[in-house]
Amino acid sequence: MTRLAIVLITTDQLRADALGCYGQQAVATPHLDALAAESTVFNQAMTASPYCMPSRSTIMTGRYPRNHRAYSNFRDLRLSPDAPNLYNTMSSLGYHVTHVGKCHYAPVPYASTRPDQTQPYDEFRDYYLSLGIDDLDLQDDKQVSVWFRDDYAEELDRAGHLEAYRRAVWDKESAKVFTFPGPSEWHPDAWVGRKACERIAASDPTVPQFFWISISGPHFPFDPPEEYLDRVDLQAMGAPRVFGELEDPQRIHYRSLHGADASWIESGSNDRYIPEYWQRLRHHYFANVALIDDQIGRIRTALSERFGDDVMIIFTPDHGEMLGNHGMWGKGHCFYTDVMRVPLLVRSPGVTASRSDDLVSLVDLFPTMVCAAGGDPGPQVDGIDLLGGKRGHELVFSEAEGMTVVTDGRYKLVTIHARQGRWTELFDLAEDPDELTDISGLARTAEIQRDLEAAIAGAMIDTTLP
Numbered sequence: 491m492t493r494l495a496i497v498l499i500t501t502d503q504l505r506a507d508a509l510g511c512y513g514q515q516a517v518a519t520p521h522l523d524a525l526a527a528e529s530t531v532f533n534q535a536m537t538a539s540p541y542c543m544p545s546r547s548t549i550m551t552g553r554y555p556r557n558h559r560a561y562s563n564f565r566d567l568r569l570s571p572d573a574p575n576l577y578n579t580m581s582s583l584g585y586h587v588t589h590v591g592k593c594h595y596a597p598v599p600y601a602s603t604r605p606d607q608t609q610p611y612d613e614f615r616d617y618y619l620s621l622g623i624d625d626l627d628l629q630d631d632k633q634v635s636v637w638f639r640d641d642y643a644e645e646l647d648r649a650g651h652l653e654a655y656r657r658a659v660w661d662k663e664s665a666k667v668f669t670f671p672g673p674s675e676w677h678p679d680a681w682v683g684r685k686a687c688e689r690i691a692a693s694d695p696t697v698p699q700f701f702w703i704s705i706s707g708p709h710f711p712f713d714p715p716e717e718y719l720d721r722v723d724l725q726a727m728g729a730p731r732v733f734g735e736l737e738d739p740q741r742i743h744y745r746s747l748h749g750a751d752a753s754w755i756e757s758g759s760n761d762r763y764i765p766e767y768w769q770r771l772r773h774h775y776f777a778n779v780a781l782i783d784d785q786i787g788r789i790r791t792a793l794s795e796r797f798g799d800d801v802m803i804i805f806t807p808d809h810g811e812m813l814g815n816h817g818m819w820g821k822g823h824c825f826y827t828d829v830m831r832v833p834l835l836v837r838s839p840g841v842t843a844s845r846s847d848d849l850v851s852l853v854d855l856f857p858t859m860v861c862a863a864g865g866d867p868g869p870q871v872d873g874i875d876l877l878g879g880k881r882g883h884e885l886v887f888s889e890a891e892g893m894t895v896v897t898d899g900r901y902k903l904v905t906i907h908a909r910q911g912r913w914t915e916l917f918d919l920a921e922d923p924d925e926l927t928d929i930s931g932l933a934r935t936a937e938i939q940r941d942l943e944a945a946i947a948g949a950m951i952d953t954t955l956p
Contacts, residue, residue, distance in 0.1 A: 493584075494698070494801060494802050494838075494839070494862055494863070495693075495698070495701070495796075495800060495802070496698075496700045496801075496802045496859050496862055496863060497701045497703065497801060497804070498549075498576075498700075498855065498859065499703045499704075499786065499789065499805045499806075500549070500591075500592075500705065501706075501709075501782055501806075501807040501808075502592060502705070502707065502709035502808055503708055503710070503807060503808070503810065503821060504782075504810065504832070505811050505833075506535075506831045506832055506833040508776065509523070509833050510522070511523045511526035511527075511531060512533075512833055515726040516723050516726045516728070517722045517723065517777070517779055518780070518783070519779065519780070520783065521786040521787035521790060522783050522786050524790075525786065525805060525837060526835050526843075528837045528843050529803075529805075530835070530836045530837075530843065530846055530876070530877070531833075531834075531835055531844070531845045532834040532835075532836070532846050532848065532850050534831070534847055534848065534849050534850065534899055535831065535832050535834035535852070536830050536831060536832065536849070536850070536852070536897070537807075537810070537831075537852055538554055538851055538852045538853050538886075538888055538889065539555050539561070539809065539888055539889055539890050540809050540822060540824050540829045540830070540888065540890055540893075541562070541563040541822055541890050542563060542709075542808050543563045544560055544562065544563070544889065544890055546594055546808055547569055550576045550595070550856070551573070551575055551576070551871070552854070552856025552860075552870075552871035552872060553872050554853060554887055555890065556889055557870075557872060557953055560595070561889060561890060561891055562890065563597060563822070563890075563891075564891070565597060565891070566597055568595060568596050569621065571620040576702070576859065576860075577589070577621050577702075578622030579622075579856075579860055579865060580860070580863060581624070582865075583698075584697070584698050585697075585699065585700040586693070586694065586697045586700065587622055588624060588625040588693070588700070588701045589628075589701075589704065590627045590682055590685045590686045590701070590704065591627070591628075591685075591702075591706065592629060592631050592705070593614075593630055593704065594631060595618065595621065598631070598634055608635075608636055608637065608639050608643050608656060609637065610638070611628075611638035611639050611643075614630065615628055615641075627641050627689065628640040628641045629678050629681060629706060632659070632706050632710075632713065633659055633711065635678060635706075642681050649672075649676055651671070651672035651673070655670070655672065657671075658671050658711070658713070659711055664711075665762050665767065666710045666711040667711070667712045667713075667770050668711065669713065669715065669716040670715045674715035674718070677713070677781065678706050678707070679705050679707040679778070679781050679782055680785065682703065682704070682705050682785065683705070683784070683786075683789060684788075686701065686785075687791075689701065690796050691792055691795070693796060698863070699797075700859075700863070705782055705785065707779075707781065708779055708782065708811070709811075710819070712771055712778060713774065714774055714777035714778045714780070714781055718778070721776075721780045722776045722777050727769075727773065728772075729768065729814075730768050730772070730813065730815050730816075730817070732814070732815070732817050733816065733924060735926045736748075736816060741915070741928065742825075742913045743816065743818065743824070746818050746823075747817045747818060763817070768814040771813070771819060772813055772814060775813060799839050800839060801839070802859070803836075804834075804835070804836050804855060804859065805837075806833060806834045806835070806855070808832075808852070809830070809832060810827075810830065810831060810832055811828065811829065812824060812829060823892075823908075825888070825904045825915075825925075826925055827919070827923070830888055830895065832852070834852075836876055836877065838862065838877060846882075848882030849883050849885075850876060850882050850886070851873065851883065853872045853873035853886075854873035854876050856871060857875045858875050858876040858877060858878075861875040861877070861878060885898050885942075885945050887946075887949065892907045893907075893908075894946050896942050896945050896949075900918065901916065901917065901935075901938050901942065903915075903930070903939060903942035903943065904916070904917075905943075914931075916935060916938070916939050917929065
């Protein structure tokens, strides 16, 4: 019997409502919509963290950040090569493991970046390989590729475009919104698409294949090739939804909106953040989405030519993006649905296409792929096999340094402990989908808040005092 090729395609900072199959109309995404038409489309999929490294480590392990311990983008809390992860587990099941694109399983050394130099990156590449990757084409984030010499940076330099891209990334006047300063085929997302197709075409048909194709966009900088801007319908794109509730200093993201601490979230109060800026940012974001959709089309063609129908494809990002809503862009320490809800498409031969409202999480990707490969994900995972018949979770969590979010799909409880202070907010997502009104501490929601707080406490006790 032919064993499935298993393909995980991830993007970075992609909102669920950025795709046509989730109702978006600003830019066409025909290739992702076609994939959705063959997939189980999850309407209520949640990220396990609003930060890249914790979320990606969850995808790698099927465990929440509290359990895999890589809970921060900024602390060196790497996964151990000796512990089970997606790469070494798939390898143990007989799969050849290929990764193309972004890894980010170690914190970026931001303090050592230089505007005039792209520095060596061998130590990071060697660490990634130690986790169980057989073949690696590394493009470890758009900004990282101009700060550090990954595989993409090497090729971009030889093609004569690295210096111009580095200047654009470091240009403070652009505020992270510009068009890619080179041919579109050399954009990092296009490079990942091209390399993925090459790896698929060259793969050994006698060996089961696992591919993780990890696209860096539409994560900032918002940098589409200029020709993609024409694909965006500006009227359908609309303006950010800004409600004014964050003028209250007691709200968690008052500091984000007013720039009290730049580490709180990537956004903040700035005289650039006027309607024209938000329109330009959103325009570029959706143009980046169109570029990604083109890569999905090329990858699917390559997969069909190599494997026919014997391929499982999972598509999702690590988290979403604020995109100007509530007056913010970015995602860090952010609990809004803009960031927490992610698109999730699971295409598997013999599984009828459908839409699911089950409450699921990115912790479920590891067990789903391991089970599809014929393996046992083990008792240590927090996730479930999405194709195994279980109807989602009663609760899902999202975690980061000093932050826990828990939701039952209707109510969402946020707790943050940071040097700026301690906060709790509770939302009724059915009555208040824009998350404007904090209902924590009210008599009418006391029982709900108590139960969600007990769930967080129980989860932490299970982790620290098993």
